[in-house]
Amino acid sequence: MQALVYTAPKAMEMQDLPTPTAQDGEALIEVKSVGICGSDMHGYLGHDDRRPAPLVLGHEAAGVVTSGPKTGTRVTVNPLVTCGTCPACSSGRTNLCPTRQIISMPPREGAFAQWLTMPEGNLIALPDHLSFDQAALAEPLAVCWHAIRLCAAQPYVDLTAPTVVIGGGAIGFGSALALKAFGATDVTLIETNPLRAAHLRGLIDIPVCEPSDISMGQAALVVDCVGYKATREAACAMAAPGATICHIGLGDSNGGLDVRRITLQEITVFGTYAYTEKDFQDTVAAMADGRLGALDWAEARPLSEGPQAFADILGGRVMTPKVILHP
């Protein structure tokens, strides 16, 4: 099969790899649409030691089952494989399973390929009216849904109070959509790239601003979808006394949290990773019934043009929040 292989930092190429074989409990899926994630970019840049070259990246997949009892079913793929029996899994926090695996990290190859095998429990059937390109958005939207569900569960979060989302990529944009789905009424999205900001204004009916447009110390909830030292510093400064900061992005690992302000102003900072099984299912249900909007904000390219797509994203030449590849 044809696959897009990450071979070295900033180097990707199409290669002919063996088609995988479904093991017991797994299904073979013909991949139709697969999104490029920020974590794929980290891997591509050589910044993620969990993703060593050579490796097939990609974990935002939708396609058709071609083996086993679900043959012919159109599905989107929950790429997080968990044990199902540990205390975390038993309590429903499947994303914290200590043996969790995700496709695109060894030992599991990714979905930038014509074929993929997955445990059957990781496949969510699609309603007919969701396209494969739309269905490939389920994974990043599940990240957002999970994060915003956790925000809403925080004891002092009020979704009618001022909320700021930092970052206009898929996770930032999707978090703004999820906030609206959860009933938030005062959401501002921050995007520093003015061309992308202008593009986003055409996609969503909330203010899209520069960081300098935001008043300091006013936001009751800040969702940092970038996760660099500078965005954490900004999140702490924007947060009102008693506010909550949700940290989704993981741009870098150190610094930026203002411990003095967090303590004296009782600010809560929580990290969020991926989604539970139920979050993923709830996200697909919300996509199907329109709560997450028109799902029309991705651009699609052939998988064979993947190397150029990565280079274009890195070069800031992509305005849409998501690029999807077609194997």
Added chain:
Amino acid sequence: MQALVYTAPKAMEMQDLPTPTAQDGEALIEVKSVGICGSDMHGYLGHDDRRPAPLVLGHEAAGVVTSGPKTGTRVTVNPLVTCGTCPACSSGRTNLCPTRQIISMPPREGAFAQWLTMPEGNLIALPDHLSFDQAALAEPLAVCWHAIRLCAAQPYVDLTAPTVVIGGGAIGFGSALALKAFGATDVTLIETNPLRAAHLRGLIDIPVCEPSDISMGQAALVVDCVGYKATREAACAMAAPGATICHIGLGDSNGGLDVRRITLQEITVFGTYAYTEKDFQDTVAAMADGRLGALDWAEARPLSEGPQAFADILGGRVMTPKVILHP
């Protein structure tokens, strides 16, 4: 009146100051017992620019009202003065009032003195069976009560799961007491000074350990009552996936939070400051009915020996979690 005045870093002396006069809505209190807090130590060391010399420190006071309608009432003092009308006060989060003041920070002098004036709403009447020395513990215990109440309100906190409290000073010891009062069943207290650890073992029926006795990645809740970079690093390492870290202490302001672990393992870090009015009242009620134990863990000295008491605490020569001064 006689007062203990902080005059320069590591310098305190008794001085004769004018006795304060109660303004409208205030009462004059004859101070009977007043505790030394870690924040008084920060001030004494010159590490807190909110507390410039010369200044009367001290904010953990109990005494007798000697003016106004409550004359003769034995009281403990809520030292946090808030406006009562802002959104934070109206919502019950009085500790986040943007114009909050605390005695021992300008413009309010502290309680290391024979007399103190306070708004009458800041005075909580004592039951006869609480001594002034016990009542002076209300303020630090209210800090702990508030913090543990916020812990219990966190969506994933289970007080029957392993909980670690870092620091065996009054706030760490009091947090362990508050955890027990809230129903926690698996609490371990960490104290690095072996002499103090041995003393604490005689005061509370929970394990008192060295940091090296704690297994990493196992605690569902960590309460950092020290708040230095090293203790935040320890808290992040001890925290299990999905855990909560409560940050009460404010030893220093930067570093120690492991953002990568916080994100990938969905750890929540929240800061806590002081207490609400209701927390303070609830704490005094819990002290009165025995839920916070015997309240016998302070040692008392004359106010005139305050300079030596500060020097002894700084030199690590005090084993009890609290020193109380008698004006």
